[in-house]
Amino acid sequence: MRIQHTLSAVLAGLLLAAALSAPALAAEDTRIRTREEAARHAVRLAAEYGGADSIRYALWEGGEITLQGGWGVYSRSENRALTEDILYGVGSVSKTYTAAAVLKLCEEGALTLETPVAEILPEFCMADERYQSITVRMLLDHSSGLMGDSTRNAFLFDDTDPQAADALLRRLATQRLKAEPGAYCVYSNDGYTLAELVVEAASGMEYMDYVRAALLAPGELADTFAPGGDFDPDRLARTYASPQDPRALPQDTLGIVGTGGIYATAADLASFGGLLCGTELLSRASLDAMTADWAARGLWPEDSADDQLGYGLGWDNVHMFPFGQNGIQALVKGGDTLRYHAGLIVLPEHDMAVAVLSSGGVSTYNQLAGARILVDALAQRGITVDESWSLPEAEPARLPQAVLSYAGTYAGLTGMLTASFDEAGALTLAAPAALGGAPMTLTYYDDGSFRGEEETLLVKFIPEENGRVYLYEKAYSDIPGLVPLGAA
Known part of the structure; x- marks a missing residue:
């Protein structure tokens, strides 16, 4: 039976952070x-x-x-x-x-x-x-x-x-x-x-x-x-x-x-x-x-x-x-x-x-x-x-086979994302094309997270006791002249 996936409500913070990451x-x-x-x-x-x-x-x-x-x-x-x-x-x-x-x-x-x-x-x-x-x-x-x-x-x-x-x-x-x-x-x-x-x-x-x-x-x-x-x-x-x-x-x-x-x-x-x-x-x-x-x-x-x-x-x-x-x-x-x-x-x-x-x-x-x-x-x-920020320390690692079962579509307050894995274990997150979402490819780390190359974003799959798997995302953005935006 397919796992029911739910996108964590806090994804709203990530999507907004992405939108604000590069002011005009x-x-x-x-x-x-x-x-x-x-x-x-x-x-x-x-x-x-x-x-x-x-x-x-x-x-x-x-x-x-x-x-x-x-x-x-x-x-x-x-x-x-x-x-x-x-x-x-x-x-x-x-x-x-x-x-x-x-x-x-x-x-x-x-x-x-x-x-x-x-x-x-x-x-x-x-x-x-x-x-x-x-x-x-x-x-x-x-x-x-x-x-x-x-x-x-x-x-x-x-x-x-x-x-x-x-x-x-x-x-x-x-x-x-x-x-x-x-x-x-x-x-x-x-x-x-x-x-x-x-x-x-x-x-x-x-x-x-x-x-x-x-x-x-x-x-x-x-x-x-x-x-x-x-x-x-x-x-x-x-x-x-x-x-x-x-x-x-x-x-x-x-x-x-x-x-x-x-x-x-x-x-x-x-x-x-x-x-x-x-x-x-x-x-x-x-x-x-x-x-x-x-x-x-x-x-x-x-x-x-x-x-x-x-x-x-x-x-x-x-x-x-x-x-x-x-x-x-x-x-x-x-x-x-x-x-x-x-x-x-x-x-x-x-x-x-x-x-x-x-x-x-x-x-x-x-x-x-x-x-x-x-x-x-x-x-x-x-x-x-102190306005400095950084993701928790971790190193790239081999993807556990169990994580592959988390592939699927995650829906939440702000929209939908599809999670898929390639043969090397990299995670791709993609919003529906109709919503204009660009795919993101992330690498697995030994703390259970997936991260981008710039180390400003991490994603985790979190199985909960209610039987659902939630997608948790954390990101930081620097806004020139204003305080940084920490979002998850």
Whole structure:
């Protein structure tokens, strides 16, 4: 019987790393004399690498915004400055607000993280009896087992219709789960839209009304909104359909606000991150739960220290590279709408947070620019962050015959790869031709990995107790002028 293969969800990090490994522009050799110049240089590179029209950043330290600025233009056709009050969609960074709102409701006694979702939402049901085991926490750490994203009519222009969230329960009612609840973490937008509904049911308020009352007002965050909110839409940075088109698109709106619909200024987003450094907003117990590495408690690779993914509650990673390898906890969340891109990084132990928001561009570049700003800020405090990286030491070796049985097609969150072996034992990984994937040929090493000639990538086949074989990939990329990208 053929082994059932599954591509590990962390392959998303590798594919993104490959895409970012050769930026179209190289960083120029520029002498940077001030913090402001260094920060502007970093965000300019992020914008140019990603093709952004505009980008703004803000650094929060010890209770205040100490540095902020931007690069690019508010509009291609309007004579308006890119000022501090310009708003951007933060995309999936909205999930961090949702996680904080749920934890606030836990503190108020309205629910617990281990409360079954079906107890809070009696109308929630699925065509799979295991749904009854899904807890609130599983929505926040992406371990619910939900298929992932059944969103319809959520990514809109100039339309604040909440139908995408309102119809979620009806869509889920006909679905089965892809895994036992709690078995492993795979990114799920539906999980957070369901969490948005949990916030509303537990609080008795509309989602954004509760977020405003429980998070924004206490934190004095006056520049954070949702589609249809009380703000001037002209404050939103203009977005465009293509690099050549001078016509601005209508307002970029998401009908799943708790999943990705929030707008904010860079300063407000950084300040929200700053509130998660201490106990002004959430209790220590809530913060500890939020920053725990929940992914590692399920099916997850052992060698995951530098992974691009390492889910907390509301965070993509709670040990972002290169901070984690230096003993500094770094929480990171990226976000993307149709045209906006965002990155938020928080260093709780150092009372620091940075936000980088852009119109157009790539959220990962924004995150790396934010990391560069934090590395420079730590250096001013006399704290050096070692950015060097290398694969574990190993030597080429003869391929064991048993490994040949792992040949086959691996499918996962980001696509498919076919693994095959030649007569010499070399591994070839190839994406379907329709997806434009170029084959990679890798050599077997004595630590059980396969590696490329440049020693920037390794691949391992990992048989698990559930009878499946997973393909684990780890890669590093140098991004000139920004911090390296460690992904797995």
